[in-house]
Amino acid sequence: MDVPDTVATALDDRPVTGRRCLEAGAGMGNATAGLLANGAARVYAVTNDRDHARTTRRRVADSGGDGSGGDGSDRDNDADRLAVLEADLRSIPLPDGSVELITAHGLCNVLDPAALTAVAEELSRVAAPGAHLVVDDYDPLPDGAAIGELFAVENAASELARCRPALTFYPAAFLRRFFAGHNWEFDRERTLLEPVPWTESHVSAHADEAASMAAECPGEAGDALSATARGLATEIGSESVGRMYSLAFRRPG
Numbered sequence: 001m002d003v004p005d006t007v008a009t010a011l012d013d014r015p016v017t018g019r020r021c022l023e024a025g026a027g028m029g030n031a032t033a034g035l036l037a038n039g040a041a042r043v044y045a046v047t048n049d050r051d052h053a054r055t056t057r058r059r060v061a062d063s064g065g066d067g068s069g070g071d072g073s074d075r076d077n078d079a080d081r082l083a084v085l086e087a088d089l090r091s092i093p094l095p096d097g098s099v100e101l102i103t104a105h106g107l108c109n110v111l112d113p114a115a116l117t118a119v120a121e122e123l124s125r126v127a128a129p130g131a132h133l134v135v136d137d138y139d140p141l142p143d144g145a146a147i148g149e150l151f152a153v154e155n156a157a158s159e160l161a162r163c164r165p166a167l168t169f170y171p172a173a174f175l176r177r178f179f180a181g182h183n184w185e186f187d188r189e190r191t192l193l194e195p196v197p198w199t200e201s202h203v204s205a206h207a208d209e210a211a212s213m214a215a216e217c218p219g220e221a222g223d224a225l226s227a228t229a230r231g232l233a234t235e236i237g238s239e240s241v242g243r244m245y246s247l248a249f250r251r252p253g
């Protein structure tokens, strides 16, 4: 199974082998792939998006992983070690203290501050004493980043349609203090990408997302936001800017 470099770098100093792990916000299952490849005993991949749940299941099933991880060990098949749970992270269907390593890879930027707080409380509840937490995310974009304008349009459409932002880029220093406030001891910080390569497909996916939320907005505002998002995507094409970081924490034993 292909494991992105960002996930491999974030996990390479974490004790994954034999652990019960949670990927919080499974998306395309990138961290799930990394956890399975690193010998997790069990991976719970949680997402509230049905398509993402399906993609993560398929990705693991299609990899036909024999569990050897290439290191000759005799692990169970990848699919047998995975449970994809379609659920809200603000109410995780797992018992207290049941997981030993949690990843939030690219999750926090899609959580507004209220959701971030509720999710952090749940991650803390399901973490076993001594558990590890890996939070990988993006610093706020520097002034002048063209893609920042597209994200601003996406947020404007989301605010109008749903009364909340689509994206919030939390500085590493903020999340470090935030999780410390939820009783997670800070362990280390790493840079995963600098600059971040926002490819044409990322840019057009964000324009699509902005346009689909703009379609929910009443009146002319929606049409204007949609046209602006499409225009910006064409203008930008792709852009390399900003930083993706990895923070690691430990729950007191």
Ligand SMILES: C[S@@+](CC[C@H](N)C(=O)[O-])C[C@H]1O[C@@H](n2cnc3c(N)ncnc32)[C@H](O)[C@@H]1O
Residues within 6 Å of the ligand: 024, 025, 026, 027, 028, 029, 030, 031, 032, 046, 047, 048, 049, 052, 087, 088, 089, 090, 104, 105, 106, 107, 110, 111, 115
């Ligand atoms: C940007 S993707 C994360 C990428 C993924 N970790 C990866 O490495 O491929 C964010 C994921 O979090 C999920 N998500 C966002 N808010 C959520 C919530 N409140 N409960 C459950 N899943 C949520 C989204 O549906 C999506 O699957």
